[in-house]
Amino acid sequence: MMIPPRLCLGLFLVWSSSVLAQWDASRFAWYTTDAGGDFSSALPIGNGRLGAAIFGSAVEHIVLNEDSVWSGPWQDRVNPSSKTALPKILEFLRAGDITAAGDVAMGDVAANPTSPRAYNPLVSMDIDFGHDSGLSSYTRSLDTAEGTATVTYTNNNVNYTREYVTSYPHGVFSVRLSASQPGKLDVKVTLSRDRWVLSQTAGVNTDYVTGGNYIALKASSGQESDAITFWSEARFVNSGGSISSDGKSVSVTGADSCDIFFDAETSYRYPDETSALAELNKKLDTAVNAGFSAVRSAAISDFTGLTGRVSLDLGSSGDAGNQETPTRLANYRRDPDADPQLVTLMFNFGRHLLAAASRDTGPLSLPTNLQGIWNQDYDPPWQSKFTININTEMNYWPALVTNLAETHSPLFNLLRVAIPRGREVAKNMYGCKEGFVLHHNTDLWGDAAPVDQDVQYLSLT
Structure with a gap:
């Protein structure tokens, strides 16, 4: 039977309205394309210690960070x-001889080396679904209230969902991958790092730690004997299908869903491998035993306990707020008054970033x-340091005025580390x-010496 054109149009409008209605214009950043190769377009989530930047590509690429992975040990x-x-x-x-004064400063005041340590990546997690093409109805979204990210799309008439959450209560990064039809989920997962990998193993149905399916990667921040070492691990729980490993990666075939739980611990906080692995295993054991749904629920309850304290209402954007985020940004440049909810x-989003990046995870948070x-x-802009002449302060401007006071705690912890260095x-x-004195940059060690070999920077304290 042929459906009348008016009915077709009506059904399309109803479908469109239902799709758009799920995106609260003040809460969700959402997109109909992946991030491509643009790191700044990836979706950032975190629990204050672990960070995940999610690209949402056909072969999913996730950049994982742990906040104490920097480029090396303390240096005087x-x-x-x-x-x-x-x-x-x-x-x-x-x-009045400013030039001569500058020359002395450059030669006798500039520190050696000229810069503190740089913040470095942890590992990358790549998830290959075998979906290199044919993705339709694609969306990826960041929920700024719950601190979660989601990717959905259709491939070969099967709807696929990827759910991502970093849990502060459980201390892990968690993923749920699922298909709308039984047995249609195939994935191959790898962990990788470009530099200073010390060991990498993977196995399934083994007696490793508490038993189960895992990928483990141990690496160092550099070649120094006292460089920062870290231990990272992903564990897998599949529903249906089979699971296998080639010793470096884990593959799940013909499953309904697969959950991934990830953690990393470093020698910055733990004196030896035994204590670091004990903490890692405790967190992963607890998360795996709880299951993804419980981990996600606890994470959301915790995160909304922060973000839900404040509500900003600048008025409704109406239809202007129903567009995907890139379209809204482009439209805002032409007519900012049409979309007040973009400002909201x-x-x-700013409060989400602060709550995701700055939490009290212990004395060395x-x-x-x-x-x-x-x-x-590995060499990010300005080494991604703590730039304390203005940028660190700017990061924390929202803390008190938007009722996120406890996010200050890690900053106070760093000051406790830096003050003894500054006295020296x-x-x-x-x-x-x-x-005590601090110059205009510092690192996780509380480095207090001048930064950069330039007079204008040497004068900043």
Whole structure:
């Protein structure tokens, strides 16, 4: 029977309205394409210590971070000539010879090496579904209220869903992959890192740790004997189908769904491999035993306990708010008054980032760096450090005024680490008997020495 054109149009409009209605214009950032190769377009989620940037590609690519993975151990960078250089610099400045003062600063005050440590990536997780083409009805979304990300699409008449959450209560990153038809989920999962991998293993139905299916990767932040070492592991729980391993990756075939639980621990917080692995195994054992639904529920309850404290209402955007986020951004440039809920979304997105990147995870919890906790590069812009002349302060501007006061806690923890370093630098560089000094950048070690070999930066304290 032929359906009348008016009825077709009516059905389409009803379907369109139902699809668009799920996206609260003040809450969701959503897209109909993947992030491509653009890291800044990936969806960022986190639990304050672990960060995940989700690209949503056909072969899923996830950049994982742990906030204490930096490029190396503590380094004493203070220039031994700096204490005697200060009187010379002052003498030249009083004489009006700024160039000579700058030359002395460059030679005798600049630290060696010139920069603190850089924030580095942890590992990448890649998930191959065998869906290289033919994806339709594609969406990926970030829920700024719940702190979760989702990717949905159709391939060969099967609807696929990817759910992502980083749990603060359980301390893990979790994934659920599912298909709308039984036995239609096939995935191959790998963990990888470009540098300083010390070991990598994978197995299924083994007696490894508590038994089960896993990929484990151990790596170092560099070649130094005291470099930061980390231990990472993903565990797999499949519903239906079969599971296998080639020793480096894990494959699930003919399943209904597959859950992944991931954690990493580092030598920054744990004195030896035994204690680090004990913490890693405790978190993963607890998460696997609880199951994905319970982990997700606990994570959402925790996250909304932060984000739900504040509600901003600038008015409704109407139809302008029903478009995907890139379209809304483009339209906003032409007519900002038409979409007030985009401003609300950006407000909520900012609070999401702070709640996802800065939580008290213990005495050595770390604050947000220049990129929050999300980074894919070994030499990121400005080393993705803590830039404390302005950027760190800007990161925490929303903390008190938007009722996220406890996100300050990691910043105070870093100050406790940095102040003793600053006392030593104040004494050894400037001859100060009391007080402490920090220059305009620091790292997870509380590095207090000057940064960069340039007069304009050497003067920043």
